[in-house]
Amino acid sequence: MQTTTNWSALLGNTSPLRIGIAGLGTVGAGVIRLLETNRELIAARAGRAIEVTAVSARERGKDRGVDISGFAWEDDMTALGSRQDVDVVVELVGGSDGPALTLSRAAFAGGKGLVTANKAMVAHHGLELAKAAEAGGLALKFEAAVAGGIPVVKGLREGTSANQLTKVYGILNGTCNYILTTMEATGADFAETLVEAQALGYAEADPTFDIEGVDAAHKLAILATIGFGVELDFANVVTTGIVAVRAADIAQADALGFVIRLIAEADVQQDADGPKLLQRVRPCLVAKNHPLAPVDGPTNAVVAEGNFSGRLLFQGPGAGDGPTASAVVADIIDIARGDVGAPFSMPIAQLASLGPAQPGGRMERTYLRFTVNDRPGVLAEITAAMRDANVSIESLIQKGRGGDDGEVLVAMVTHEGPEANVARAVELLDGSDSLTGEPLVLPIIA
């Protein structure tokens, strides 16, 4: 039954688990604060004490609100990977490459376990790191890399492990969700809401990774790998951000019974030449009675649909030092318990290598919004393009001047049909001088 090691740990027969932390920003300080605040409880649950022995960061002197004088200091964080008094390296530096990756490789080379909150590094180099962990019989854990404090990596790795998942999707970026739900509440447009979000700390000074959907794509690629047993394929996540979404679109969606959310979605579809992985991040219209519709502010939520479990929802704070520290320390406790195994739920050699799916064949209802010149024939031109591309229109609204910048908006919802047809219709209108800007195309999730 191979349980003895776990139990011996739980019955307190083992020495403390010794932690080396690289990166002492808000999350690193949060981890230290958490380990202190809940020390006894954590020792009881882990079956052994968890002790920070060494730390590394850019500036040693900086005030972080936590006392680090009791920990050994390394100017070169990579050295944490070879310290004799470190069992597990906690990487909280960030960045897909550079120091974080160098440290992670050093940790495995030094026979340490690795806990990281670094979604970019896991999305880009997760397979390499998992192979190194596998080869060394070492721990690689990254609960904090996806959806902050929500235990969704464990939820898929342990909770739905008996299931063939049919679909994994959700709201994985708190910044975008804050912006979209604030636009919803205030009627304000994207630009001013972003500025407000930055002022309130919900968006970074350079928000590109968030608002362009890259951050959500990192997390989606990780969830898809665990959920479907496929190799990480971040490069093929089709990603659209929220920059083009206007207050007028949110108002139209509301009138039609929908909200707009940035949805990250992955599933496996059978193409002519076998199963393919479809991974997409894009703003969608979400029906108001869908479990993801009420998810507002910086909250994250993940839906996993299994062939036996049915539809499961995991929801909670998607970021913040407290929730992220909670996920990091949960991983440390797992390691202390001896609950260590394949980071992506099965050995790397058994992960399937699927190519990217061609989404064109999918049937969807779609919301389209055009900004047009107010002159005769424009509607005829648009509707003709729809007809020629075999797109069936369910409803159409033309919104006259007084909308954004006095432009005329034409918004429509299509009947369910192949995505490719909608793309074709937009193509047919490409370059038309009736249009004053790029059309917005949002799929509808009911």
Place this chain on the structure above:
Amino acid sequence: MQTTTNWSALLGNTSPLRIGIAGLGTVGAGVIRLLETNRELIAARAGRAIEVTAVSARERGKDRGVDISGFAWEDDMTALGSRQDVDVVVELVGGSDGPALTLSRAAFAGGKGLVTANKAMVAHHGLELAKAAEAGGLALKFEAAVAGGIPVVKGLREGTSANQLTKVYGILNGTCNYILTTMEATGADFAETLVEAQALGYAEADPTFDIEGVDAAHKLAILATIGFGVELDFANVVTTGIVAVRAADIAQADALGFVIRLIAEADVQQDADGPKLLQRVRPCLVAKNHPLAPVDGPTNAVVAEGNFSGRLLFQGPGAGDGPTASAVVADIIDIARGDVGAPFSMPIAQLASLGPAQPGGRMERTYLRFTVNDRPGVLAEITAAMRDANVSIESLIQKGRGGDDGEVLVAMVTHEGPEANVARAVELLDGSDSLTGEPLVLPIIA
């Protein structure tokens, strides 16, 4: 790092994990179907094959839609605990005592791991069973005992393990939630809705355990033990069912911006003589913007609030053979992986033994509904009782004849105040011939 056993399992160096299943009802058949349907996937994730070797049930010949001819048969299920070809016993018989408990004891006596879906047995005998598992270094897992397919036992045991939980609460009984949300949708009263639920299979022929809140109390006691690190104390769960909830109450709640849900809730409060455990199951008014409000039909949902994680929500199907089998097999996979440890997240010896809390001191807003005789002075009598008990009334509605059975209903919402005052007010009215029935008192969750 104690990871080698896990990895050796994951790298396929181990023999199959051999399962003996007791109880072949819909869940037992579901487990066999799941192990067959997802066989390869499960072997990859478990790191080894999982084989059913022996089964036991009441009737051998019965058609269950699955082929059991390949498994050894035991007429006496207790014998599964001593078979040499069984590593893990799966108990799907049910009942807090009797055969299920006898089998579980036999399993540990025989050095087997135990996976059970039996909430009643775990709520009543979980400590004894966990001690036996601990003593033998054996697995005891019961994900399926709480909230069907939702991995909330793992969610609290592994997901929030770094946190001091402040509160665990949720919707833990699908039958009650189906009835209440159906009453909400149809306006029908309790009795007829129950009959309909029975016809549709959402309520059992004898629904007592469900509608009286006992089933939810079993689950709550288990979650409280894991979440707070306290000894199981099912006996002290204060339980009120949904039988007294009328269509008129749901209509009043709706008018006030609330829905009515059966809420199971546990927390630890500091009483004069130290920390005490408060466990309650009762119908509550839930604000429509609360994450539990949209939870309808047989769906379950659990909210866990941690001191670092913040508020986490776990939601999904609360029952059914598929979701329950998904939870049972997830436990089996954990055992195959070697992820085995303290069933209640810490060793039994370290669970705190708290007495039950006195709820009277809690501050709550409350909904009260009286059925009264339509005659002068009744309102004066009720409002005088409120005044004398120091209960401050926020709003009051008298609903004349034409309501249920032509009775007169008086419904009110109080300002936030001590629960004890409301109880006192109801006491003052006890025996008054103005009242035609027991008052209904529902706390408000905002």
